Amino acid sequence: MSQSRPIATPQVHSNGHMYGPPIIVASKVEKTYNTGKVTVRALKGIDLKILEGEMVAIMGPSGCGKTTLLNVLSGLDDVTAGEVVIAGSPLHAMKDKKRTLFRAEKMGFVFQAFNLLPVLSAAENVELPLLVSGVKPGLARRKAQEALEMVGLASEVSKRPAEMSGGQQQRVTIARALVNKPAIVWADEPTGNLDSETSGAIMDLLCKLNAESVQTFVIVSHDLSVAMKAHRIVHMRDGLIESDRPVPVAGK
Numbered sequence: 001m002s003q004s005r006p007i008a009t010p011q012v013h014s015n016g017h018m019y020g021p022p023i024i025v026a027s028k029v030e031k032t033y034n035t036g037k038v039t040v041r042a043l044k045g046i047d048l049k050i051l052e053g054e055m056v057a058i059m060g061p062s063g064c065g066k067t068t069l070l071n072v073l074s075g076l077d078d079v080t081a082g083e084v085v086i087a088g089s090p091l092h093a094m095k096d097k098k099r100t101l102f103r104a105e106k107m108g109f110v111f112q113a114f115n116l117l118p119v120l121s122a123a124e125n126v127e128l129p130l131l132v133s134g135v136k137p138g139l140a141r142r143k144a145q146e147a148l149e150m151v152g153l154a155s156e157v158s159k160r161p162a163e164m165s166g167g168q169q170q171r172v173t174i175a176r177a178l179v180n181k182p183a184i185v186w187a188d189e190p191t192g193n194l195d196s197e198t199s200g201a202i203m204d205l206l207c208k209l210n211a212e213s214v215q216t217f218v219i220v221s222h223d224l225s226v227a228m229k230a231h232r233i234v235h236m237r238d239g240l241i242e243s244d245r246p247v248p249v250a251g252k
């Protein structure tokens with residue numbers, strides 16, 4: 001898995017991390033929800049550029065639009081106005097079916113609720129998306145095992161979710177998000193259900209995976225100790241970006 005996504009013209013940034021060209025470019029993105037009589041302007045004009053290999057944390061108070069931003073940047077939901085370009089492709093202009101395929105190929109998702117199927121083992125949960133996209137069972141199992149090894153669960157492959165701790169279950173979802181080697185991993189409150197020690201371990205794992213594979217990570221969290229492990233923190237307030245700052249490099 002290491003160096004699985006070599007970037008064409010990697011640049012070593014002054015913070016010591018290696019980045020490629022912009023992989024996520026959002027311009028004037030707006031999102032309005034219309035539910036019956038109520039209209040909510042959840043995003044009011046977001047401009048954001050994220051480089052390949054960056055690890056970005058999105059912070060801000062509850063209801064400020066973090067999940068909405070993740071959903072429209074990843075194409076899980078439509079924008080109301082504006083443009084989202086992912087790896088040069090205009091996501092906002094894609095038809096549903098094409099967008100779904102694009103997402104399956106390029107993106108992995110980690111959510112707060114682990115979303116594991118309780119009747120399946122860890123290996124079965126991880127290989128499921130591969131089987132759905134037509135990978136042969138033998139190869140899918142090998143890839144699932146490799147992904148579970150990568151997150152430190154080599155000896156838990158046949159356990160079901162209920163037989164694992166919260167931290168282990170979240171590692172399974174991370175393995176599942178990474179099994180396709182996606183260019184971008186989106187995580188919405190990935191440590192929200194975990195104690196602080198386990199949260200730290202999960203973030204250390206995400207940082208290690210980011211450093212090894214030059215994958216791009218966008219992580220929503222309201223926990224500053226989690227966000228401080230990213231390379232950059234974007235603060236949102238009331239549907240807008242309030243600040244966007246690099247995280248100081250330790251020892252500098």
Ligand SMILES: Nc1ncnc2c1ncn2[C@@H]1O[C@H](COP(=O)(O)OP(=O)(O)O)[C@@H](O)[C@H]1O
Nearest residue numbers: 033035040042061062063064065066067068069
């Ligand atoms: N599906 C939806 N329908 C209507 N309103 C929504 C929907 N999802 C989110 N909202 C509203 O949009 C705003 C932003 O929500 P959200 O993106 O979930 O914020 P956060 O993740 O920062 O807590 C909130 O006012 C929320 O109530």
Ligand SMILES: [Mg+2]
Nearest residue numbers: 066067068188
């Ligand atoms: Mg949210």
